[in-house]
Amino acid sequence: MKKILVIRFSSIGDIVLTTPVLRCLKTQLKGSVVHFVTRVAHQKMLENNPYVDKVFAMQKEIGELINALKAEKYDFIVDLHKNLRSFRLIRALGNPSGSFPKLNIEKYLLVNFKIDRMPDLHIVDRYFEAVKTLGVVNDNQGLDYYISPDQEVSTEVLPAHFRNGYFAFVIGGKHLTKVLPAEKVIGVLAHTSLPAVLLGGPEDAARGEIIVAAVGDKAWNACGKFSLDQSASLLKNAKAVLTNDTGLMHIAAALRKPIVSVWGSTVPEFGMYPYLPKNPELSIIIENKNLSCRPCSKIGYDRCPKKHFKCMNDLDPVLIAESLEQLRIYSGTGA
DSSP, X not given: OOEEEXXXXXXXXXXXXXXXXXXXXXXXXXXXXXXXXXXXXXXXXXXXXXXXXXXXXXXXXXXXXXXXXXXTOOSEEEESSOSHHHHHHHHHHTOOEEOOOOOHHHHHHHHHHOOOOOOSOOHHXXXXXGGGGGTOOOOOOOOOOXXXXXXOOOGGGSOGGGTTOOEXXXXXXXSGGGXXXXXXXXXXXXXXXXXXXXXXXXXXXXXXXXXXXXXXXXXXXXXXXSOHHHHHHHHXXXXXXXXXSSHHHHHHHHTTOOEEEEOSSSOGGGSOSOOOTTOGGGEEEEOOOOOTTOOOOXXXXXXXXXXXXXXXXXXXXXXXHHHHHHHHHHHTOOO
């Protein structure tokens, strides 16, 4: 029996992207025990995952957990974060470990010189480099996300005309340069056949209200009203998902939803596009490929460095809406 610790401190999307590794560790190493260490803010994401036996949650610093982790006497550590904090933890525990190619040089070249040396490989496949010495391989079954049963959202909370079908529109994002502007969202909604549930955090609620004021009953603002699991439940029940490059995009992929993803300052070439290995046709990527300034960042900015924000401002709302309709019809969710 092997006892394994997996490290990924943040964030929502990155943790969802580790789930194929967790599943394959448990299913391919029979009798193995898998523990996970993350930030306390993300602990609940893993508590319902049947492939994780125990979650350690860090409040502020990894030092607070080292004694408890040492007592577990792990056989192997899987580092899926690969930063100074994870290096410190591995050194303190002194166990054999594996990591993955983070490709920081390649990302630097792409962002700063627009030289693309990134491999045509999703980050999930790169994560599996960390467990190669254990003989664990990707089963290509995709991502996992387990919603707590008490967090399922009844359709009764939705407006009556949403109960026959809606799409989820993830309007939020951690960085402004990865967020489709409100006027573009309004433009998209003018051309969709289904109403939209707007999803995002509390910081997106005011923008959601602006959108609802413009489109009326074509949208329902759920931003800031639901927990992460409840938002995932709304994703699960949607006919399709239209989303920025954000954590809920990866949860939608884990739920096997048809996804139209809209990209601003970041690019799919970083390897973090919707991971749907069994059904790649369920993903349509919308991006402005005619800009010399893109990508301008690995993770995004609070404002456009060039002040024009053409990566989002030049996108055609009609094209986005048509892509959503096309995907719904193709995937059989058009009813």
